[in-house]
Amino acid sequence: MKVKMLSRNPDSYVRETKLDLQRVPRNYDPTLHPFEVPREYVRALNATKLERVFAKPFLASLDGHRDGVSCLAKHPKSLATVLSGACDGEVRIWNLTKRKCIRMIQAHEGFVRGICTHFCGTSFFTVGDDKTVKQWKMDGPSYGEEEEPLHTILGKTVYTGIDHHWKEAVFATCGQQVDIWDEQRTSPICSMTWGFDSISSVKFNPIETFLLGSCASDRNIVLYDMRQATPLKKVILDMRTNTICWNPMEAFIFTAANEDYNLYTFDMRALDTPVMIHMDHVSAVLDVDYSPTGKDFVSASFDKSIRIFPVDKSRSREVYHTKRMQHVICVKWTSDSKYIMCGSDEMNIRLWKANASEKLGVLTSREKAATDYNQRLKEKFQHHPHIKRISRHRHLPKSIYSQIQEQRIMKEARRRKELNRIKHSKPGSVQRVSEKKKRVVAVVK
């Protein structure tokens, strides 16, 4: 007699160890899973909504400074350690995990203009209004010791900024000129000047470590090669650049925070047009810092908000503000790319999440998969109007909002005027200049 029975291969349903996941037979026949697009669309919509629901970026406020925070510095080795200098010459070292100040130094008289850490994380340098450059030990003084800087360099002029080389014991200061110092020496190795104006900031390129960028108050951004005695080239913009920041993942790219409310991303090889103009701020941009991944940067503005821009987008993807946050003077993206710190006029350092709706802490693999999937869905359906609208929606302070409206009108008026001019003049006599080109006055080599 023939007996019919079901037989299955145990390999298809028996797991090898009990730590393995249960094998679940799946049928991928598309007819069994219809409406994939609508279903995914709904999921994307839900994910977008949830993103907005969970968007709570503000984490902590570090208070303790007795004046406005003028500069911030990250520790190169420790994620939890942050250094900040205030306008009253005080430097504080903070522990982010405890959210407490762990050390407090009265470093300078007057402003602490700049602060930077040694690449090995053992010491840090500060410059102040008192024309000194001071090197401090990262660790606090041992019992009975005086709180004293390791070295103090007395300069002839006021130093407005300082940055340390990423690999060598060299640092650069700026003021009247850009000085490059050896740590062991009390006089600069070389001083470079191009014109006669105060230089507000100087930054070492983190990849091509001999390159420097500086921005001066005569509206130009000057690039230097440490190995040369003269500056490389400079680009003159419409308005003064407050600070620049190099992209840590792309050697030639830097972003300049400009007084004209915009940020300009330049390729140092082609300075005549910026790669991207980042517009959204409604007031002067005071500081900018790249995310260590090199995909985004954060900018601090006088309009009491910080914004996060993708490198390749002209518009910000995020704006952070609180009621109490005043003009934001300095901003830093932490080295693990998860958090943003900003120091503002009203003496507080604020800690933000870089991704507003990100869940902190350890994620299970399923959670991770779900967030990844949601992220991917949002990306896929980002052009759909509902999703776009929801994901773009932000609440803004009234002042910023009204200013945005105002500036939009102004911009439109300008555009219209330009068009009219073209229309009412002899054809060809007035050329239309692109927005990017317009911002660059000149490139000097």
Added chain:
Amino acid sequence: MSSSRAAESLLALNQQEELEDLPREYPLSTSEDEGDSDGERKHQKLLEAISSLDGKNRRKLAERSEASLKVSEFSVSSEGSGEKLVLSDLLEPVKTSSSLAAVKKQLNRVKSKKTVELPLHREEIERARTPLEQEIFNLLHKNKQPVTDPLLTPMEKASLKAMSLEEVKMRRAELQRARALQSYYEARARREKKIKSKKYHKLLKKGKAKQALKEFEKLRKVNPAAALEELEKLEKARMMERMSLKHQNSGKWAKSKAVMAKYDLEARQAMQEQLARNKELMQKIQVASESAEEEGGAEEEGEPFVPDVVNEVQVKADRPNPWMFRNHSGDTKEAEVQGDPEELAEPAAQEAPESEEEGPVVAEEILLKEFEERRSLRQKSGLNQIAKPVGSQEAKDLSSQEVLSELRALSQKLNRESHQSRKQELSSTRTVLAVQREEPAGEEEEPLLLQRPERARTLDELEELGKEGCFQNKELPRVAVEGQQLERNPSNHLGVPKEKKRKEQMIDLQNLLTTKSPSMKSLAVPTTVEELEDEERDQRQMIKEAFAGDDVIRDFLKEKREAVEASKPKDVDLTLPGWGEWGGVGLKPSAKKRRRFLVKAPEGPPRKDKNLPNVILNEKRNIHAVAHQVRMLPYPFTHHQQFERTIQTPIGSTWNTQRSFQKLTMPKVVTKPGHIIKPIKAEDVGYRSSSRSDLSVVQRNPKRLSIRHKKQLKKISVD
């Protein structure tokens, strides 16, 4: 045949004499002991009576020569009118007179004969005439059907006692129906109780009183004892009323009415009514005498039902099966009830105008009547037998009757006819009864004997019915005669035991049962099927009512028509009334103008759903969907197909394998929490062959420069 007819007519004549004439005309009694003169007078009267037997001058009034106790309209009647007539009394004076030899002879013959002669012989009845009948007889003989006494074998009886499915079903259906009715009545009563209208309640009360009166009348006829009880109750109520002085216009209501009575006609009427009621209740009534009379009447009328009671008792004795018993006791009771309307047909007819006055019969009463009718229809055969005196004796073995439902089917038909000529039949049967009354009452003890010929007859007549279709009125006397014959049968049977035995063998059990089953159906099915059909119809009706509002198909068609209408381009009427001519109320712009300024809309393209009857295609853009659709081709895409393809490729794990799902959803940049991400180094992008120490950043696509930048870079390098 002719001889038998003659005998019949003679018999009828005799009976007439005995029943009607003799008691009135010949007040002879044993109690009478007057003188010879009296005897002579009597003799004279008798002579006269007999001479009037031929029927010509029967109604001649007798001379009244002396005072009599009871004076009849027609003649002087003797005091012993209620007494029994004895034949010997009748014969005595005849002996003295020699001229009445013929009459004497006749009377002698009457006396000598125990019963009337049969119109037909048994052999003649039983002889099969048609070929079909012969065949059936042969069959019966072969199968040894027990033709005589034990009509059913013990086994059959046992099987009969076991309740049959149909019966149970029937019974259950009845019970269900009764329960439903009960609940319905309860609900109705509750509803009625809630009604606040006084007028309504007054009318209701009146109606009830009338109904009660009617009922009482009925009861008086049917059950005098119960009627008496009822009467006593009424009397008690009256007494209470007399004691309580309730309706004497002394209550609150009455006083208020009295105030109003001057002005309000209605109030006055109400007061008068109450007074009348009071009077009525206060009246002293001589009930006893009336009720006595009525009792007598009731007895007279109730006479034909006496055998029913006997039957019932016997039924109870015969059937231990409670189901069957209950069923049948119910039947018999019903039969009694059923008997009433037939008996009371004439009074009801007289009361008809009154009943009309009462208003329309309520729906549930009709329902109830229907129900009763249906039940009665089912039991008519039994009823029929009960009504017939012959059948009453038959009914003693009701169980066997149930089984032999061929008989029922027959009698059911018979019944219809018999109802029409009920009177006739009754009278005829009565005559039979009267004749039999003289015989010793021994026959009643042998019911089984009565069964057999009845069955045989029905078997025969079933065939006849099949051929003829219906029973003729003409045959009714024959039925009665047959009844007579049946009663006589026992003696015949005893006379021929041998024949009986042979016939017993002829009837087979198997055959009997096989014939039984379809006949049972014929009885049971009509009712049950009817009920089933009723239920089905009810169900359908209910569904129809429940979904009365939504006719889906029509709705859809209507919707489509509306859609088509809406999509049609509309004509534009640009006429200005009053422009170039007089305008105003009631003035219309001229037809010419209207024609001129009517802008006809161009015929639109044919609808796409023109040839699709079940579809409405809306060719308009769905504004609700628009909110979810991408209006412009987003930036990186150059063709909408590219975009659509990316959208249509699912990335979820529902549509992809785990591996590909992971690949698809992998973010572009993965960072490990708590790791410092150092700036990129030349070695990391493969300029120098040294593996990267820090793997905190995994970059899937090393950043490409945009095309424009590449161009720029080229330019620079050229420079």
